[in-house]
Amino acid sequence: xxxxxxxxKTLTFILAGGQGERLYPxxxxxxxxxxxxxxxxxxxxxxxxxxxxxxxxxxxxxxxxKSLSLDRHIKTAWNLFTRELEGxxxxxxxxxxxxSNWYRGTADAIFQNIYSIEMEKPEYVLVLSGDHxxxxxxxxxxxxxxxxxxxxxxxxxxxxxxxxxRFGILEVDAENRVRGFEEKPANPKPIPGKDESSxxxxxxxxxxxxxxxxxxxxDHRTEGSNDFGKDxxxxxxxSDRVFAYDYVARESAFNYWRDIGTIKSYYDxxxxxxxxxxxxxxxxxxxxIRTHMEQYPPxxxxxxxxxxxxxxxESLISSGSIVSGGSVYGSxxxxxxxxNSYAEVYDSIIFSRVNVGRGAKIRNAIIDKNVVIPxxxxxxxxxxxxxxxxxxxxxxxxxxxxSYIF
Amino acid sequence: MSTIxxxxxxxxxxxxxxxxxxxxxxxxxxxxxxxxxxxxxxKTKYDLxxxxxxxxxxxxxxxxxxILSRDKKxxxxxxxxxxxxxxxxxxxxxxxxxxxxxxxxELKDKIRExxxxxxx
Numbered sequence: 112x113x114x115x116x117x118x119x120k121t122l123t124f125i126l127a128g129g130q131g132e133r134l135y136p137x138x139x140x141x142x143x144x145x146x147x148x149x150x151x152x153x154x155x156x157x158x159x160x161x162x163x164x165x166x167x168x169x170x171x172x173x174x175x176x177k178s179l180s181l182d183r184h185i186k187t188a189w190n191l192f193t194r195e196l197e198g199x200x201x202x203x204x205x206x207x208x209x210x211s212n213w214y215r216g217t218a219d220a221i222f223q224n225i226y227s228i229e230m231e232k233p234e235y236v237l238v239l240s241g242d243h244x245x246x247x248x249x250x251x252x253x254x255x256x257x258x259x260x261x262x263x264x265x266x267x268x269x270x271x272x273x274x275x276x277r278f279g280i281l282e283v284d285a286e287n288r289v290r291g292f293e294e295k296p297a298n299p300k301p302i303p304g305k306d307e308s309s310x311x312x313x314x315x316x317x318x319x320x321x322x323x324x325x326x327x328x329x330d331h332r333t334e335g336s337n338d339f340g341k342d343x344x345x346x347x348x349x350s351d352r353v354f355a356y357d358y359v360a361r362e363s364a365f366n367y368w369r370d371i372g373t374i375k376s377y378y379d380x381x382x383x384x385x386x387x388x389x390x391x392x393x394x395x396x397x398x399x400i401r402t403h404m405e406q407y408p409p410x411x412x413x414x415x416x417x418x419x420x421x422x423x424x425e426s427l428i429s430s431g432s433i434v435s436g437g438s439v440y441g442s443x444x445x446x447x448x449x450x451n452s453y454a455e456v457y458d459s460i461i462f463s464r465v466n467v468g469r470g471a472k473i474r475n476a477i478i479d480k481n482v483v484i485p486x487x488x489x490x491x492x493x494x495x496x497x498x499x500x501x502x503x504x505x506x507x508x509x510x511x512x513x514s515y516i517f
Numbered sequence: 518m519s520t521i522x523x524x525x526x527x528x529x530x531x532x533x534x535x536x537x538x539x540x541x542x543x544x545x546x547x548x549x550x551x552x553x554x555x556x557x558x559x560k561t562k563y564d565l566x567x568x569x570x571x572x573x574x575x576x577x578x579x580x581x582x583x584i585l586s587r588d589k590k591x592x593x594x595x596x597x598x599x600x601x602x603x604x605x606x607x608x609x610x611x612x613x614x615x616x617x618x619x620x621x622x623e624l625k626d627k628i629r630e631x632x633x634x635x636x637x
Contacts (some may be wrong), residue, residue, distance in 0.1 A: 226606075228606065229606050324606045324609055328606065328607075328609035329610075331585065332585070332590070333589065
């Protein structure tokens with residue numbers, strides 16, 4: 112039996128300040144980590160669930176922009192521990208204690224919270240992004256970090272080179288020690304022998320505490336962007352012990368990771384969940400994904416006449432939803448949604464408490480919370496018409512913002 | 518000629534440091550606490566700050582943060598009788614942390630080293 116004593120000496124920060132501009136209008140009133148995902152979750156539930164499933168118990172969520180909805184979510188869903196047992200999930204808004212500015216970059220966010228590190232005196236600090244949908248056993252990551260006696264360990268994954276420009280590109284030696292690093296280059300280096308792939312940083316870091324403090328306090332003295340990827344890693348990788356943790360190779364059970372950057376990738380990642388064997392398995396009892404959900408009655412389908420039949424096929428239907436004489440195909444439906452008679456919903460993502468009116472037809476759409484779709488309205492069939500009112504992506508996904516009034 | 522700001526609440530100590538550093542050829546100005554120092558840094562561009570930690574009004578830790586938020590590049594040496602403030606991570610942002618000694622040699626050497634590196 113392996114004992115993970117180091118977990119008690121690890122402090123976890125989740126950086127949850129992401130604005131998610133490219134997810135607009137889903138991020139109109141919320142930060143990226145609190146964007147709903149998969150019917151009942153929010154994006155931040157994934158790193159938080161991973162942390163809890165990895166037996167980490169000291170977790171600080173750093174928020175800043177539009178943090179109300181996130182704050183409320185974490186306080187209701189994640190208030191799991193008591194201080195007496197030395198566990199906590201704290202939400203810390205940008206306090207502007209040391210500095211009157213918002214966090215400039217990821218390293219600045221940590222620097223501005225060095226008081227928390229001082230109080231906890233951890234040996235290791237795990238830094239996560241609140242923006243990613245994935246499963247990871249951080250025990251393995253931290254175990255690797257300790258085994259390598261690393262100053263910094265960066266979790267890394269292979270991605271198609273065509274998509275790699277959004278990430279920090281790593282070059283590693285046979286031991287997985289980082290020998291090269293370039294943040295978001297226009298022309299990412301391929302993995303040797305694999306021309307079409309690059310090895311990229313997942314923005315997940317483990318530090319020896321003392322090194323982390325040195326890095327961020329030195330970095331505080333510079334005029335840069337105060338970011339781990341842009342400033343600190345390029346500065347330290349050649350002199351310090353920086354290692355890459357090969358996520359897919361090390362965690363055979365998990366191999367799914369998405370930095371949901373755009374509406375298109377959000378849409379694809381969500382609708383993948385309705386496939387027969389989704390890449391992201393939400394049904395794994397060994398690695399449950401937690402969230403907060405209001406108490407709702409079970410989902411219901413009603414009416415069974417030839418022309419007026421309540422059906423949902425290849426879809427996720429959350430509690431409290433009623434498909435009443437309408438039909439839902441290949442879609443993800445959040446709690447408290449109503450699909451009324453003769454309405455048809457295809458390949459769409461419907462957020463909580465949306466009402467789809469009688470005879471409405473919806474295709475390729477994301478409909479944010481509380482929207483009332485009037486009877487017989489058509490969305491997703493006539494691009495020119497949709498563009499007059501809504502955001503329509505290049506690929507033709509229509510996004511209707513929260514509480515939109517027709 | 519480099520100008521150094523000494524931030525120290527004990528008047529006789531402050532004056533002693535000032536004399537010693539003037540002997541080294543520096544121009545020296547003095548602040549009796551952190552608040553004064555922050556105000557002075559707003560008005561004048563110093564080449565280096567020597568900063569005590571335990572002071573009334575505003576301690577050296579807070580002062581350090583405030584000075585850096587105005588000027589990230591200004592060299593700051595913490596000069597204190599106590600070594601235990603190293604556990605306060607804010608002190609890690611200083612260019613040096615020197616424990617006070619009677620002959621001030623370490624301080625003088627460090628000032629010379631930092632200013633020489635800056636003038637390169």
